[in-house]
Amino acid sequence: MSSFEVVPLRAFADNYIWTLRDARCAAVVDAGDARPVLDYLRTEKLELVAVINTHHHADHVGGNAELVRHYRVPVYGPHDERIREVTHRLADGDRATLPHFGIEFEVLEIPGHTRTHIAFYGAGMLFCGDTLFAVGCGRLFEGTPRQMHDSLAKLMRLPDTTRVYCGHEYTLSNIHFAKAADPDNQALHELEARAKKLRERDLPTLPSDIGQERATNPFVRCSEPAVVRSASRYAGKELKDPVSVLAAIREWKNSF
Numbered sequence: 001m002s003s004f005e006v007v008p009l010r011a012f013a014d015n016y017i018w019t020l021r022d023a024r025c026a027a028v029v030d031a032g033d034a035r036p037v038l039d040y041l042r043t044e045k046l047e048l049v050a051v052i053n054t055h056h057h058a059d060h061v062g063g064n065a066e067l068v069r070h071y072r073v074p075v076y077g078p079h080d081e082r083i084r085e086v087t088h089r090l091a092d093g094d095r096a097t098l099p100h101f102g103i104e105f106e107v108l109e110i111p112g113h114t115r116t117h118i119a120f121y122g123a124g125m126l127f128c129g130d131t132l133f134a135v136g137c138g139r140l141f142e143g144t145p146r147q148m149h150d151s152l153a154k155l156m157r158l159p160d161t162t163r164v165y166c167g168h169e170y171t172l173s174n175i176h177f178a179k180a181a182d183p184d185n186q187a188l189h190e191l192e193a194r195a196k197k198l199r200e201r202d203l204p205t206l207p208s209d210i211g212q213e214r215a216t217n218p219f220v221r222c223s224e225p226a227v228v229r230s231a232s233r234y235a236g237k238e239l240k241d242p243v244s245v246l247a248a249i250r251e252w253k254n255s256f
């Protein structure tokens with residue numbers, strides 16, 4: 001594996017197109033828009049070697065067609081015909097080695113936000129699209145609370161030090177909600193102070209890491225008594241299992 005860095009390119013209001021790069025080449029994750037990618041490749045004099053997709057939403061795949069017109073590169077993504085440009089369709093447990101960089105990713109199926117959402121895990125990095133956010137999770141557009149719960153639990157089994165590259169800059173608004181759902185959690189207040197400083201300087205709050213999510217993310221803390229209590233209060237009845245707690249706080253957050 002050559003040495004590389006991971007650069008966030010911004011797209012739309014709050015998307016990140018995570019870009020792996022070294023001195024010569026680049027690979028992009030979830031290029032919803034080709035423009036910022038093409039501009040970056042040109043100014044940095046880089047050649048594109050691969051496109052990676054986590055799920056079919058336009059703000060994650062909208063740049064595919066134009067990118068593959070400019071560069072004939074493999075496109076790694078889920079088994080989902082809604083993403084037409086995918087050349088390598090991947091299922092749970094599959095491995096994909098990124099050309100040039102030699103990074104081997106393991107594919108994790110993590111349905112919930114969408115039916116066919118996948119994540120890429122390798123070299124201590126997790127690219128998880130819109131399933132896991134810093135201090136939050138994606139909306140349940142095509143999945144059930146049970147699926148989202150199991151997908152998040154799967155990600156939480158990765159090492160604490162795993163860097164988490166999410167699809168959107170939602171951290172501060174997620175913290176705002178998390179303080180209501182998990183009010184006694186001191187780690188949230190510490191994280192909020194750090195995140196605010198970064199956002200004041202217009203810097204990303206990402207990547208997060210799995211240890212931080214375990215400590216701060218109410219959607220992975222659905223068995224913690226404080227989260228169960230506030231979810232039960234919101235639901236108006238005593239919730240007895242983590243899936244019901246997740247369902248309640250996801251609904252709560254939708255209108256928070």
Ligand code: ZN
Pocket residue numbers: 055057113130
């Ligand atoms: Zn999405």
Ligand code: FE
Pocket residue numbers: 057059060130167168
């Ligand atoms: Fe998105």
